[in-house]
Amino acid sequence: METAQPWATGPAGGTGSAQTEAGAPPDALDHRAALSSLLPVSMTCAGCWTAKTPFPIVLQGRARRDAEVPGVGRGCKGGGAVPAAGVMPTFQFLPFLALLGTLGFLCVVFTGFWSQHWRGGFAWDGSAKMFNWHPVFMVTGMLVLYGGAVLVYRVPSSWVGPKLPWKLLHAALTLAAFVLVVLGLVAVFGFHNAQNIPNMYSLHSWLGLAAVLLFSCQWLMGFATFLLPWSPAWLRIIYKPIHVFFGSTILALAMAASISGINEKLFFSLTNKTVPYAKLPPEAWFANSLGMLILAFGLLVLWALAMPAWKRPESLEAQQPLLH
Numbered sequence: 001m002e003t004a005q006p007w008a009t010g011p012a013g014g015t016g017s018a019q020t021e022a023g024a025p026p027d028a029l030d031h032r033a034a035l036s037s038l039l040p041v042s043m044t045c046a047g048c049w050t051a052k053t054p055f056p057i058v059l060q061g062r063a064r065r066d067a068e069v070p071g072v073g074r075g076c077k078g079g080g081a082v083p084a085a086g087v088m089p090t091f092q093f094l095p096f097l098a099l100l101g102t103l104g105f106l107c108v109v110f111t112g113f114w115s116q117h118w119r120g121g122f123a124w125d126g127s128a129k130m131f132n133w134h135p136v137f138m139v140t141g142m143l144v145l146y147g148g149a150v151l152v153y154r155v156p157s158s159w160v161g162p163k164l165p166w167k168l169l170h171a172a173l174t175l176a177a178f179v180l181v182v183l184g185l186v187a188v189f190g191f192h193n194a195q196n197i198p199n200m201y202s203l204h205s206w207l208g209l210a211a212v213l214l215f216s217c218q219w220l221m222g223f224a225t226f227l228l229p230w231s232p233a234w235l236r237i238i239y240k241p242i243h244v245f246f247g248s249t250i251l252a253l254a255m256a257a258s259i260s261g262i263n264e265k266l267f268f269s270l271t272n273k274t275v276p277y278a279k280l281p282p283e284a285w286f287a288n289s290l291g292m293l294i295l296a297f298g299l300l301v302l303w304a305l306a307m308p309a310w311k312r313p314e315s316l317e318a319q320q321p322l323l324h
């Protein structure tokens, strides 16, 4: 019984013809198996069914419901080409992006509200108010902006047409994130130096600095390899999987640094002399929730990066030179 497979959802869902799984031509099965790895679960292959897709797909810029994809016409008999080129699932990812946007916005708002409401607000004068910029800049830059930047190539419209504008957008967003990260570090080092507090002693600071150093190398290497015109094609091909791996690693480190930083700040601030952390005062509730929001945001970005259906199809990758 193959009801768990994508092709079983079309006619059963009432969107296609009266053809049933049992009535599918046997030589179409291989073809459908290949398609199932390309199409999101709720889409139906019209090459093997006369079915229509339950959601619009965009084919060479035009949204349509009938999956008349090149090479997968009704008579494909299983030997037709798999329709990687030109097929873009526009649904699922965009609502997911909206959810991520909301979560990211909440992360920034929660961080700002915590610093403003419970930690005395903001200043740039070497005081504890200067420190308060540190979490705000770090969460905004290293987590939310960076998290958005790494998803640029998952936007379906980036799969067709010239790649260069998307590369520039990716580079610009990560650069903006990097500027915020530098400001966040200046805020915390400036505060420590003004108050004679030792630097770089905590696990949080080591994790954080590792994330920032990797991020700097990643940006420079990405710029030199993918944007400079004289970088050789073999280097781009070899370096790309490394860049992708470290892209996720840096986000994971940023999550670890943010969560450990929140915990450390709570231990520093909610001492037994004031309101003990162990009594779980409202500030602790709030900041713990911020940590959980950061965790949810980061994990969802990592999940989106790993989803095969949201990756640019390999065939399109081969069609578009890495430089353009």
Ligand code: HEM
Pocket: 134, 135, 136, 138, 139, 142, 143, 185, 188, 189, 192, 198, 199, 200, 201, 202, 203, 204, 205, 206, 207, 208, 209, 211, 212, 253, 254, 255, 257, 258, 259, 260, 261, 262, 263, 264, 265, 268
């Ligand atoms: C990706 C995000 C973050 C990175 C990369 C990061 C990085 C760093 C670094 C490198 C330091 C050492 C500064 C020094 O030694 O003078 C530091 C200090 C500190 N950070 Fe963060 N941070 C991040 C997020 C946060 C967040 C969200 C908080 C929450 C309040 C926080 C709280 C602190 C605290 C309390 C210190 C001073 C104590 C210490 O050195 O550990 N950080 N951070």
